[in-house]
Amino acid sequence: MIDLQPFWLTIKLATLTTFILLAVSIPLASWLSQKRGVFKTVVQVVAGMPLVLPPSVIGFYLLLAFSPTGWLGGFLETHFNTRLVFSFAGLVIGSVVYSLPFMVYPIQSGLASLPPSLKEASFSLGKSRWQTLTKVLLPNIKPALLSGIVLTMAHTIGEFGVVLMIGGNIPGKTRVASIAVYDAVESMDYHNANAYALILFATSFIILLALYFFNYRLQRVKQHG
Amino acid sequence: MVKFSLTKTLQGAEGLLPLCVQCNIQAGQLVGLYGQSGAGKTSILRMLAGFMQPEGGEIICNGQVWYSGSQKIYVPPQKRNVGFVFQDYALFPNMNVRQNLLFALQKGQGAGVVDELLALTGLDGLQKHKIQTLSGGQKQRVALARALVRKPALLLLDEPLSAVDNALRAGLQGTLAQLHRLYKVTTVLVSHNIHEVAKLCDTVILLEAGGVKAQGAPAEMFFGNNGNGHTLTGIVLGTQKSGLGFVATVLVGDEIVKIPCAEDLPKGQTINVGLQQLV
Numbered sequence: 001m002i003d004l005q006p007f008w009l010t011i012k013l014a015t016l017t018t019f020i021l022l023a024v025s026i027p028l029a030s031w032l033s034q035k036r037g038v039f040k041t042v043v044q045v046v047a048g049m050p051l052v053l054p055p056s057v058i059g060f061y062l063l064l065a066f067s068p069t070g071w072l073g074g075f076l077e078t079h080f081n082t083r084l085v086f087s088f089a090g091l092v093i094g095s096v097v098y099s100l101p102f103m104v105y106p107i108q109s110g111l112a113s114l115p116p117s118l119k120e121a122s123f124s125l126g127k128s129r130w131q132t133l134t135k136v137l138l139p140n141i142k143p144a145l146l147s148g149i150v151l152t153m154a155h156t157i158g159e160f161g162v163v164l165m166i167g168g169n170i171p172g173k174t175r176v177a178s179i180a181v182y183d184a185v186e187s188m189d190y191h192n193a194n195a196y197a198l199i200l201f202a203t204s205f206i207i208l209l210a211l212y213f214f215n216y217r218l219q220r221v222k223q224h225g
Numbered sequence: 226m227v228k229f230s231l232t233k234t235l236q237g238a239e240g241l242l243p244l245c246v247q248c249n250i251q252a253g254q255l256v257g258l259y260g261q262s263g264a265g266k267t268s269i270l271r272m273l274a275g276f277m278q279p280e281g282g283e284i285i286c287n288g289q290v291w292y293s294g295s296q297k298i299y300v301p302p303q304k305r306n307v308g309f310v311f312q313d314y315a316l317f318p319n320m321n322v323r324q325n326l327l328f329a330l331q332k333g334q335g336a337g338v339v340d341e342l343l344a345l346t347g348l349d350g351l352q353k354h355k356i357q358t359l360s361g362g363q364k365q366r367v368a369l370a371r372a373l374v375r376k377p378a379l380l381l382l383d384e385p386l387s388a389v390d391n392a393l394r395a396g397l398q399g400t401l402a403q404l405h406r407l408y409k410v411t412t413v414l415v416s417h418n419i420h421e422v423a424k425l426c427d428t429v430i431l432l433e434a435g436g437v438k439a440q441g442a443p444a445e446m447f448f449g450n451n452g453n454g455h456t457l458t459g460i461v462l463g464t465q466k467s468g469l470g471f472v473a474t475v476l477v478g479d480e481i482v483k484i485p486c487a488e489d490l491p492k493g494q495t496i497n498v499g500l501q502q503l504v
Contacts, residue, residue: 117315120276123302124309125329126375135328139319 006180014156017095021103029107059165110144150211257422260432275302308372323352329374342370
């Protein structure tokens with residue numbers, strides 16, 4: 001019987017990361033879609049760094065920041081008696097940083113593709129920025145929101161390097177499914193490695209299939225009313 | 226009454242265009258902002274709505290200062306109480322026809338005005354229809370009705386009929402004129418269609434090279450007032466010899482007319498055609 005705990009931990013991590021990223025990315029993407037200039041470009045590049053950096057590099061820097069001798073880790077340990085390194089909370093923060101572009105970019109491009117007149121029309125009807133965002137802009141970029149949510153979930157499920165660097169391999173705490181596969185292979189337990197890998201493969205496949213299916217449905221609704 | 230004086234350097238297709246306009250619009254009037262493409266018509270409308278920040282000047286609507294460069298006042302579009310009809314309609318695709326109008330309701334405003342506008346614009350039967358399923362003319366009616374829901378102090382129409390064909394245009398012009406008579410909202414209509422402006426507007430503001438060239442009643446502005454009948458402006462399409470003189474083929478508005486003349490007129494020349502009497 002295989003140990004299912006790594007999967008529950010993975011689902012918990014992916015769900016939490018997705019919710020946090022959704023809350024962070026909507027205002028950030030909205031800001032990025034409206035601004036121009038050097039500062040915007042710098043913010044966009046920083047948000048996109050996880051796309052090009054090796055996960056081990058991000059993990060290394062997060063490890064330095066989270067460690068009790070680092071500025072963030074030291075501050076949290078002194079004032080809040082909290083340690084992020086090798087903890088689930090640390091994994092969530094690492095995942096949020098690592099998956100940031102997978103949520104921000106689809107939402108940003110979705111918002112940028114809407115005609116500016118939609119926002120202006122809402123303003124001319126006396127609606128605030130918040131009302132315009134929630135009632136007009138976001139409902140009209142549902143496919144982009146869905147892409148962001150699904151890609152973030154899938155990316156967090158498949159995350160390995162960052163998790164290993166800052167979380168290690170503590171059962172029930174930081175041993176997520178991708179680490180469990182690696183651990184099983186290391187200890188030559190190919191039976192369990194196979195089972196874990198197959199479940200991960202199937203989960204990722206179903207998530208991507210669902211994304212394409214829902215996007216297809218949304219397109220049809222959009223075209224045929 | 227709406228008073229505005231605006232300055233702004235615009236980036237046009239032919240380089241920078243310094244815009245400097247000053248106008249007074251009487252309450253309840255339908256005013257046409259007429260000029261060639263790139264004359265700054267839409268920019269003026271966008272500055273009045275608050276979508277574009279002027280570089281200087283002021284906008285005063287019914288005694289309220291919406292913008293003042295010297296006093297550093299800039300009232301955002303949400304607080305200006307304007308109605309804006311966009312060239313691309315800007316209807317919300319996630320809402321049906323009725324929901325588009327309901328969204329425009331202000332706090333404490335009853336839905337009765339929505340029903341009234343739907344009836345006046347002939348959209349009662351399309352209330353539940355999605356925006357994507359409407360024709361261009363129907364979308365135009367929804368955009369106009371939506372802009373009027375909040376009973377705006379100033380209605381701004383940015384070439385509202387440019388995307389519909391001639392047959393539909395006449396019907397929509399009728400709706401526009403009817404709504405204006407009924408609600409008496411001070412309205413600015415941007416158009417480069419001389420017929421439309423002449424038919425609908427009380428006053429025309431003629432824009433040229435970033436400034437107001439003239440302002441007055443459409444009859445005076447377009448057809449002159451020389452006391453000896455009317456003058457139409459036309460473009461020579463060609464000239465043929467006929468008898469002792471020539472006959473020029475001239476495009477006047479959408480019509481092509483043949484006019485006897487004494488000389489061979491060059492193709493493309495703008496000429497004035499005099500009318501002695503109307504029949």
